[in-house]
Amino acid sequence: MTISLSKAFLSWCGPIVVVAAGAPLLFAQTSDSAQDGKALFAAHCQSCHAPFNPTRAPWEDTLRLMMRSTILNALESGKMKSVGDGMSHDERASVASYLGQPDVARKAPVNACPANSAPMANSPLWNGWGSDLSNSRFQPEKAAGLTKAQIPRLKVKWAFGYAGATSAGGPPTVIGERLIVSGGDGQVYSLDRRSGCVYWTFLPEGHARTAITVSDDGKTAFFGDMQGRAYAIDTSNGALRWKTDLDEHPFAMISGAPKLYGGKLYVPVGGGVGGDKSEV
Numbered sequence: 088m089t090i091s092l093s094k095a096f097l098s099w100c101g102p103i104v105v106v107a108a109g110a111p112l113l114f115a116q117t118s119d120s121a122q123d124g125k126a127l128f129a130a131h132c133q134s135c136h137a138p139f140n141p142t143r144a145p146w147e148d149t150l151r152l153m154m155r156s157t158i159l160n161a162l163e164s165g166k167m168k169s170v171g172d173g174m175s176h177d178e179r180a181s182v183a184s185y186l187g188q189p190d191v192a193r194k195a196p197v198n199a200c201p202a203n204s205a206p207m208a209n210s211p212l213w214n215g216w217g218s219d220l221s222n223s224r225f226q227p228e229k230a231a232g233l234t235k236a237q238i239p240r241l242k243v244k245w246a247f248g249y250a251g252a253t254s255a256g257g258p259p260t261v262i263g264e265r266l267i268v269s270g271g272d273g274q275v276y277s278l279d280r281r282s283g284c285v286y287w288t289f290l291p292e293g294h295a296r297t298a299i300t301v302s303d304d305g306k307t308a309f310f311g312d313m314q315g316r317a318y319a320i321d322t323s324n325g326a327l328r329w330k331t332d333l334d335e336h337p338f339a340m341i342s343g344a345p346k347l348y349g350g351k352l353y354v355p356v357g358g359g360v361g362g363d364k365s366e367v
């Protein structure tokens with residue numbers, strides 16, 4: 088999917104970037120910034136972001152649910168950089184504020200876990216995207232702690248909202264009583280399995296939306312961000328152990344969970360790497 092998307096994307100980009108170069112003159116004359124935003128959207132974005140577009144770009148209604156900073160970030164350092172490069176900073180900000188929701192300030196979570204919580208267990212119960220090496224996505228009864236007969240009687244115990252996000256990220260990884268999950272707001276969260284309280288959050292440079300892979304000893308969590316960087320963080324407190332930029336292509340992104348095998352970390356990179364292919 089990534090492959091065809093990137094191809095479609097690149098083939099659409101050429102002519103539109105050229106149009107963008109002449110745009111500042113057109114819009115410098117109007118003073119109303121909402122009008123500017125509307126006109127800028129029509130000139131620079133609509134061709135791709137219209138409903139049923141062939142590039143599979145999010146529709147305008149979806150962009151309207153995003154935070155302004157998310158849109159600006161996409162235009163200045165993210166997936167839309169090639170489009171944003173043809174605009175001035177003021178124009179990028181204007182279209183972002185025309186489209187997006189006011190930013191929700193990132194603040195410390197209101198439901199932090201008590202400071203004297205039990206230390207991390209080192210027993211992953213659901214690890215990464217598919218849990219096992221063949222990505223079977225199957226959880227045996229013993230590991231789940233559930234029987235088939237109990238399934239229809241399950242009720243919601245708690246729910247957790249990612250501030251300002253329009254979608255969720257990856258599925259949670261479960262280690263003992265803790266979950267580690269990439270939220271729809273781009274941060275990585277460690278939550279308590281029983282109550283949903285927050286142990287820590289980690290803010291990567293680009294948005295993280297992969298499933299999180301944890302080392303066998305439960306101490307290190309691995310994931311990628313939507314700008315092609317891989318990260319290793321300490322599962323007990325969210326401290327960064329290392330990060331590495333795997334591909335500098337402007338559309339490089341990591342949306343698949345890394346896999347750990349034989350002491351090596353395998354990280355899938357997609358989104359236009361080297362022009363039109365994906366790599367590991």
Ligand code: HEC
Binds near residue numbers: 158165
């Ligand atoms: C050449 C086509 C094209 C143009 C022009 C274009 N976009 Fe996009 N845009 C896309 C595609 C395709 C995606 C989805 C990329 C993906 O998910 O890999 C996208 C994704 C986005 C996203 C989501 C980014 C993310 O990280 O998920 C935002 C925000 C966005 N575009 C804003 C804009 C704005 C604002 C403009 C105009 C200033 C614009 N785009 C112009 C094709 C385009």
